[in-house]
Amino acid sequence: MNIAYSTELICFLILSAVIVSGSLAVVLLENIVYSAFLLGGVFMAVAGLYLLLNASFVAAAQILVYVGAVNVLILFAIMLVNNKEKLKPIKGLKTRKFISGGVCGGLLILLLRVSITTKWNLPGPTSIGEEATERIGEHLFTDYLLPFELASILLLMAMIGAIVLARRDVSIPPAYINDLNNQKSLSDKKIPLLSENTIK
Amino acid sequence: MLENSFGPVPLQAYLIVAAFLFCTGVWGLINSRNAVRVLMSIELMLNAVNINLMSFSSYIDGSVIRGQVFSIFVITVAAAEAAVGLAILLSLYRNRVTIDMESFNLLKW
Numbered sequence: 001m002n003i004a005y006s007t008e009l010i011c012f013l014i015l016s017a018v019i020v021s022g023s024l025a026v027v028l029l030e031n032i033v034y035s036a037f038l039l040g041g042v043f044m045a046v047a048g049l050y051l052l053l054n055a056s057f058v059a060a061a062q063i064l065v066y067v068g069a070v071n072v073l074i075l076f077a078i079m080l081v082n083n084k085e086k087l088k089p090i091k092g093l094k095t096r097k098f099i100s101g102g103v104c105g106g107l108l109i110l111l112l113r114v115s116i117t118t119k120w121n122l123p124g125p126t127s128i129g130e131e132a133t134e135r136i137g138e139h140l141f142t143d144y145l146l147p148f149e150l151a152s153i154l155l156l157m158a159m160i161g162a163i164v165l166a167r168r169d170v171s172i173p174p175a176y177i178n179d180l181n182n183q184k185s186l187s188d189k190k191i192p193l194l195s196e197n198t199i200k
Numbered sequence: 201m202l203e204n205s206f207g208p209v210p211l212q213a214y215l216i217v218a219a220f221l222f223c224t225g226v227w228g229l230i231n232s233r234n235a236v237r238v239l240m241s242i243e244l245m246l247n248a249v250n251i252n253l254m255s256f257s258s259y260i261d262g263s264v265i266r267g268q269v270f271s272i273f274v275i276t277v278a279a280a281e282a283a284v285g286l287a288i289l290l291s292l293y294r295n296r297v298t299i300d301m302e303s304f305n306l307l308k309w
Contacts (some may be wrong), residue, residue, distance in 0.1 A: 012213065023220075023244050027225075027231075027237070032234055035240060036236075046251060049214065053258040057268070058268050058271055061275055062250075065279050066243070066278075073282055073283065077236055077286040080290060081289065096231070100231055104227040108223040111222070115216060120212075120259070124260040124261060125262050128265065140272075144269050144273075161287065162287035163287075165284070166286075
């Protein structure tokens with residue numbers, strides 16, 4: 001085993017340890033701000049796995065989109081809604097956690113069994129390595145042209161939709177905002193979710 | 201040690217990491233009471249799917265790499281989903297002044 005092999009193995013082990021422990025911490029930690037920063041760490045470790053798989057373009061896209069956009073967006077959302085509220089205790093929460101943990105553990109065992117026992121068609125054709133970026137460009141502008149254009153329309157729709165949804169005047173009158181006791185206040189009082197001047 | 205020319209890490213190792221990430225995301229999706237954490241769990245699941253696509257594209261489809269193109273589309277859709285999801289969350293927070301998932305029962309019959 002030469003030095004390149006052992007380096008790749010060590011890199012993979014470190015990255016997968018970061019992914020596994022980071023994802024567990026994202027789900028389990030109490031403080032949501034720690035979770036958000038650890039989520040950025042998980043995204044960067046996944047980008048490192050992409051680099052190990054000879055996909056530098058997708059690794060760069062992962063860093064740009066996930067760490068640069070999605071994670072920052074999540075942090076902004078946490079800052080906007082973080083009010084340290086006390087969650088009401090629900091009965092049966094522990095049982096629910098155990099049952100869902102059992103279900104997810106079963107799903108994990110199923111996935112592991114499938115991925116280990118299946119005879120994958122290995123070794124496949126030789127990897128094209130660093131030509132991958134050019135090949136992705138060829139794919140995007142020949143046989144995947146329609147999904148590419150649809151993705152641009154989807155991004156435009158998501159941008160307009162996010163602006164419309166998060167606008168300040170999409171709101172109920174301030175007298176009813178703190179009405180926490182009556183959960184049905186919106187439907188009882190017939191207040192439209194969109195006020196009249198936003199529809200025009 | 202291993203039969204392929206891809207170095208010391210077998211394909212199954214990537215699949216195992218992706219399976220663990222996916223199951224963690226599912227568990228967090230079911231059990232989180234903070235709505236922002238639900239969105240984070242969805243991102244974890246999408247990342248697990250991306251790892252699977254990328255490893256298959258590199259090991260089995262190494263000359264055509266359709267999996268990398270698909271993972272780029274998945275990244276695009278995930279970005280759109282995060283933007284719209286957080287906008288919905290902000291709008292819900294303005295109406296309800298809470299982000300507890302158990303209190304969002306406006307559509308319950």
